[in-house]
Amino acid sequence: MDGIADMGGTPGWGPMHPPRRDEPVFEEPWQGRAFALAILSSRVAFGGVNLDAFRHALERLDRAAYLDDGYFGRWINGAELMLTESAILAPSAIDARARNLRGEDVEEPPIPEPARPDYMRTAEGSLRTVDSAPAFTVGKPVRAKDMSPPGHTRLPGYVRGHTGVVERIQPAAVLPDTNAHFQGENPQHVYTVRFDSREVWGSDSEPFALTAELYESYLETIS
Amino acid sequence: MTTTGGPDETLSVALRTEALEQLLTERGLIDPKVMNGIITEYETNVGPLNGAKVVAKAWTDPDYRQRLLDDGTAAIKELGFSGAQGEHIVVVENTATTHNVVVCTLCSCYPWPVLGLPPSWYKDPAYRSRIVKEPRTVLSEMGLDLADDVQITVRDSTSEVRWLVLPERPAGTEHLTEEELVPLVSRDAMVGVAKVGAP
Incomplete structure (x- = not known):
């Protein structure tokens, strides 16, 4: 939120x-x-x-x-x-x-x-296995969705709508957006996405790279 | 989503903390002995000395260094460090030309098993807001001036992945043993807001 x-x-x-x-x-x-x-x-x-x-x-x-x-x-x-x-x-x-x-x-x-909420986690910690293959591969350009969910999310506002490249695929994990509301773990693949500072903050910004771990449903392919 | 109102402003946070502890303890919902155990654990056992041992070993043992960069969690566990906020630790190396610096803009996520609880500057809104927008300026304000050709990567810890920086081993320490290197490794260098200085 x-x-x-x-x-x-x-x-x-x-x-x-x-x-x-x-x-x-x-x-x-x-x-x-x-x-x-x-x-x-x-x-x-x-x-x-x-x-x-x-x-x-x-x-x-x-x-x-x-x-x-x-x-x-x-x-x-x-x-x-x-x-x-x-x-x-x-x-x-x-x-x-x-x-x-x-x-x-x-x-x-x-x-x-x-x-109390009706809550029972399926295992310790947040890492889970996901049967499907990751939708995005390392090196692929992806865009963080421009969305503003009313509930919990770990998609920071400043990357929304911006384009980066998948740097690493991290272990799949419980989706905070539903788990925070006791609506299920819905584990997803997690990606370290690398952004160029000038794409995020504009051409006048300090030049550097920025990474964030983004859950699969936060990302979209670039058409 | 609802927003809660703040507490009564005339009551100090210390008093409200004591009140909450009493309310839960007298109903048997928490055990003060368990509370004291948690506090003692993080005051004495879980701190940046753990991370310093990891770094010193990586500086002196090339095989360990490679394992650490390949699978940080497993290599760190070899030294006995694991637990809350360390479920998946990724280690990245700082060199003369690449510099990683870690933040959590959304709260203050931090790799507790190797660094302990975060210092006040890491939790400061100024750090959380600005390091992702103007890292070179922020690092300079904190006392670290990086050359223009150093490439900075800011790591925002937005999932349960935790980042640990393997700092560059300072010149002039070639003769030091692993044990002698440990006290040189600062917490701040393992987050990426400082370099490790020669003794």
Whole structure:
């Protein structure tokens, strides 16, 4: 879906700074808690790991919920969204408990009746076998479809409608676009597609190559 | 698609995190011991030292280097590194004339088994947005100036494929052993925003 998470090429984020050498894994203790909580929350919410559904929760956060408390803040907000959609938690449960933790005395909402999605993955991880042969071969020119699906997708906005060349064929994998919505794994072939920067960004751009892994249904042949 | 509203802005994220942990723990939905195990694992065991060992071995063992470039996942597993976010790792080599740099524009996908969790700059919206549009400028801002004849390839990690950069072995290290090379290999060089410097 189009939104805050699809950042490639978007303006207004300012300059980079030289990396810090001594950065701890978790700068503050809550970040480690948030990291582990988000991992475990997706199992609680879905009854099993579904990274695509987790990423879809993150990309539906509004701008403030996505950005204001950084990477791990967005993981906590994404965990809350997964848990409330599966009715493990009531929508106001976290805020009510947080208020009580800081000394207020507020009534907490009742525990809802859980409504987990009907979800069972067919195997660990995301790699799967596909019976059909890959539709595209290495070296073949392909175009990323110019489409803007309303649900989850891993087709970045900035490559849509642009033409590249298949650099590698990667192992077939679960299609995020359906798996994120618990609509089946629908495994597809995956291609590393190589784009020329000037085809994507225009003739004035820095000259370089750009690759992205694109699922077969994201691609079309060039007529 | 619905968009959720943000949290109550007066409540700190640390407090909301504590609240969520309490709510799930008191109902027995998560085990704090499992939580602590996950945190400890990524604070102590899973980090860029793993990747540095892979790189140092590739620099000193030509057969291993070839296996690593042919099948990164399997060669990395030879050294005991595998797990979440490392289901299929592809290794690409940086040389004097070709330079790969890795990003995930859509979230912050990163090869955890060899590099640990991503550093803050990798998760920075400025990096995610700009490295795919003006990599030479971004790398320069980060302290890496590449010659004009170096061909840059930016790798956007949009599927479950994870990329690891095999940096160029610095000149003047021919006499060093594999073990002596390991501490030279920086995380940033294995993502492609730095080069490995001579000791």
